[in-house]
Amino acid sequence: MEFRISAFVTIGSIAxxxxxCSMPFGRxxxxxxxxxxxxxxxxxxxxxxxxxxxxxxxxxxYPGTDMASVDPSAAAAGSVEVSRPxxxxxxxxxxxxxxxxxxxxxxxxxxxxRASTRGCTNPALQKVSAWNLEGRQVMLLxxxxxxxxxxxxxxxxxxxxxxAAGGPVSFSR
Numbered sequence: 001m002e003f004r005i006s007a008f009v010t011i012g013s014i015a016x017x018x019x020x021c022s023m024p025f026g027r028x029x030x031x032x033x034x035x036x037x038x039x040x041x042x043x044x045x046x047x048x049x050x051x052x053x054x055x056x057x058x059x060x061x062y063p064g065t066d067m068a069s070v071d072p073s074a075a076a077a078g079s080v081e082v083s084r085p086x087x088x089x090x091x092x093x094x095x096x097x098x099x100x101x102x103x104x105x106x107x108x109x110x111x112x113x114r115a116s117t118r119g120c121t122n123p124a125l126q127k128v129s130a131w132n133l134e135g136r137q138v139m140l141l142x143x144x145x146x147x148x149x150x151x152x153x154x155x156x157x158x159x160x161x162x163x164a165a166g167g168p169v170s171f172s173r
Contacts (some may be wrong), residue, residue: 079136079152084113086156087131087138095149095169098122102140102171104131111145124148124163137161140169 084106093102100120107114112132120126128148130141138159140149149169151161158172 080155081136082133082138082153082156084133086153087133089173091171091173093117093120093125093128093169093171095125095163096122096167098125100125102128110143111141112139115140124165124167125169 087104088106089104091102091104093100098121100122101118102125103116103118105114109115109130112130115128115131117125117128125148127142128140129143130145132139132141136152138151138153138161139147140151142148147164149161149163151159151169151171153159158170160168160170163169
């Protein structure tokens with residue numbers, strides 16, 4: 001008799017558990033309804049004539065000139081005066097289609113102060129390891145003290161100049 005009661009309790013427990021698994025959660029026993037409407041087809045907006053016009057020069061550049069041909073004394077005359085603390089910190093540097101990070105510190109380093117770049121694909125920008133300020137000109141230098149680039153401030157947050165190879169370079173924040 002004891003075996004029958006035990007079997008009955010076991011079978012009843014299994015039935016309750018199995019029955020509970022097939023019931024939806026919550027008090028609502030109605031299954032979710034499917035939406036059977038199809039999406040609306042949208043027509044494209046009319047497109048006008050495409051035109052092309054040259055972009056204005058970036059802020060701080062010298063209109064009508066290539067930075068490689070700018071007379072350094074003319075660039076210096078049009079530049080903003082800056083101090084070493086103005087240059088410390090993180091910048092975005094761009095040259096030859098490359099844009100990456102430039103960090104400039106006030107720690108003394110070979111030929112000036114410590115600098116480094118991160119994420120640059122341009123070989124010249126990868127070599128930056130120091131910087132110095134000579135008058136209003138910012139010099140970016142490699143680890144042997146060679147010049148990588150020379151720049152002047154258009155504003156305290158925008159610098160433009162040329163690489164040692166003569167290509168345009170700028171950094172800003």
